[in-house]
Each structure stands twice: as structure tokens, then as C-alpha cells.
Amino acid sequence: MAAPPDNDVLWARALHVKHNGSPALTGVSLGVREGEILAVSGPRGCGKTTLLRCLSGQLLPQQGEVWFNSTPVHTMRPLVRERLRRDRFGWIDPEPHLVPELTAWENVALPLMLRGASHRAAKPVALEWLERLDIGACARKRPHALLQAERQRVAVARALVSTPSVLFADEPTAPLHRADRAHVLRTLTTAARSHGITVVLATHDAEVAALADRTVSLLDGRRVNTVHLPGSGDPARPKAGTTEAEGRAACSLSV
Numbered sequence: 001m002a003a004p005p006d007n008d009v010l011w012a013r014a015l016h017v018k019h020n021g022s023p024a025l026t027g028v029s030l031g032v033r034e035g036e037i038l039a040v041s042g043p044r045g046c047g048k049t050t051l052l053r054c055l056s057g058q059l060l061p062q063q064g065e066v067w068f069n070s071t072p073v074h075t076m077r078p079l080v081r082e083r084l085r086r087d088r089f090g091w092i093d094p095e096p097h098l099v100p101e102l103t104a105w106e107n108v109a110l111p112l113m114l115r116g117a118s119h120r121a122a123k124p125v126a127l128e129w130l131e132r133l134d135i136g137a138c139a140r141k142r143p144h145a146l147l148q149a150e151r152q153r154v155a156v157a158r159a160l161v162s163t164p165s166v167l168f169a170d171e172p173t174a175p176l177h178r179a180d181r182a183h184v185l186r187t188l189t190t191a192a193r194s195h196g197i198t199v200v201l202a203t204h205d206a207e208v209a210a211l212a213d214r215t216v217s218l219l220d221g222r223r224v225n226t227v228h229l230p231g232s233g234d235p236a237r238p239k240a241g242t243t244e245a246e247g248r249a250a251c252s253l254s255v
């Protein structure tokens with residue numbers, strides 16, 4: 001088993017996944033650099049969610065390897081993988097899944113309390129993240145009293161509150177209107193850059209992908225070439241954490 005390059009926080013080699021016999025990923029390899037915002041783009045059903053689930057240790061590939069900080073994830077025992085996900089990773093789903101019995105701030109505080117923080121210590125941190133996402137006024141409301149867009153912002157705050165090493169965001173702005181989408185994405189990318197959080201962002205929306213440092217494109221479960229437009233800098237490996245790379249446009253060609 002060859003070890004991954006040192007500067008990749010996540011590294012996957014030749015992932016093969018079939019769902020009920022149908023291929024969802026076929027030989028996908030990629031590296032994710034520490035602190036970068038990587039978009040995984042492609043049309044619906046091309047395997048973006050499956051790839052994020054493999055990288056985050058939720059799903060074991062039938063073949064292939066996944067490494068996090070030079071530690072193999074694909075050979076970890078289930079409990080160790082679960083701890084890794086709880087302690088180092090954040091996840092945002094296209095639909096917000098909040099605990100209905102808890103208020104907005106308690107939902108946001110959950111990851112901190114699961115890691116051992118007291119209710120008292122977790123509360124101000126959770127409130128701060130709700131403020132950053134412009135929903136401080138909703139802190140005491142329960143999910144049923146919130147609009148869908150507010151619930152998604154709570155889910156984003158919950159994913160960021162513990163400043164994970166890697167945040168996996170699966171179409172995080174799917175339920176939002178255009179204006180809301182831009183604000184939430186800006187908050188997410190700014191927070192990630194300022195806290196050094198690596199982001200893997202699945203999206204079929206080119207505008208969303210353009211906020212990333214780099215884009216990896218999938219088509220029918222395979223990686224396809226990404227062509228960077230002139231003036232977009234070094235297409236091979238942009239420096240993570242620079243705003244210079246923001247807004248980079250990319251289109252993909254099937255190989």
C-alpha cells in the first residue's frame with residue numbers, strides 16, 4: 001500500500017463503487033490539499049455524493065483507498081471511522097436535517113457537546129455562528145418555526161461550529177434562493193479560509209463551483225479533464241487559501 005503525498009489532507013486512489021450492481025464510481029482518484037476549497041462538479045447522478053461519502057468514511061469503496069492525513073480510512077474499524085468523522089469532519093446535506101426537539105442554537109451546539117463541551121461553554125460559540133449567518137434572531141426557535149432557508153443556515157452553522165479539518169458540503173445551497181445562496185456560500189468560504197478548513201463541495205452549478213480554488217469534474221462516475229480558461233493561473237495546483245483563485249472559471253471535457 002503506497003502512502004499518499006504529504007501535502008494532501010485527503011487522498012483517494014482508484015475508487016470503485018457500485019450501488020446494487022450499477023457503477024457509481026469507476027476508478028476515481030484525487031488529492032485534496034490542506035486548506036483548499038475543492039469543487040466536485042458534474043450533472044445529476046454522476047457520482048458526486050458517492051465520492052464525498054467515500055472521502056468522509058461514510059461509505060467504504062468496493063475497491064480503492066482513501067487516506068486522511070496519511071492515515072488509511074478504508075481499513076479503519078467502524079468505530080474509529082465514526083470517531084474520525086465526529087472529531088475531524090463536518091457535513092452539510094442538500095436538505096437540513098435538524099433535531100426537531102432542540103432550538104436552533106442547541107442544534108448548532110450539538111457537535112461541540114458531542115466532543116465533550118458543556119452546555120454553558122457551547123452556547124456562546126453556537127450563538128456567534130448563528131449571528132455570522134445572519135440568523136441570530138432565530139436562536140431560540142425550533143426547526144418547525146423556521147423557514148427552509150433559515151434551517152439550512154442552521155445546518156451550515158452546525159457544520160462549521162467545531163471548525164472541522166474537512167467540511168464536506170453536498171449541494172449545500174440547493175434549497176436556497178439565489179440571493180440567499182450567494183450569502184451562505186460567501187459565509188461558508190470566508191469562514192473556511194479564515195479558519196483553515198478544507199472544503200469539498202459537491203455541486204452541479206457552475207456559479208457555485210467558480211467560488212472554489214479548483215474543480216474536479218465527474219461524468220458517469222469517472223473523472224473527466226478540467227480545462228481552465230486563459231488567465232486563470234496555474235491550472236495544475238493552485239495555491240490554497242488565496243482569493244486570487246476565486247472566481248476561476250472552468251469547463252470540462254470528457255476524456
Ligand SMILES: Nc1ncnc2c1ncn2[C@@H]1O[C@H](COP(=O)(O)OP(=O)(O)OP(=O)(O)O)[C@@H](O)[C@H]1O
Pocket residue numbers: 019020023024042043044045046047048049050051202204
Ligand atoms: N443508495 C443507492 N442505491 C442505489 N443507487 C444509488 C444509491 N445512491 C446513488 N445511487 C446511484 O448512483 C449514481 C450516482 O449517484 P450520486 O448520488 O452519487 O450522484 P450525484 O452526482 O451526487 O447526483 P445528485 O446531484 O442527483 O445528488 C446514480 O445513478 C444514483 O442513482
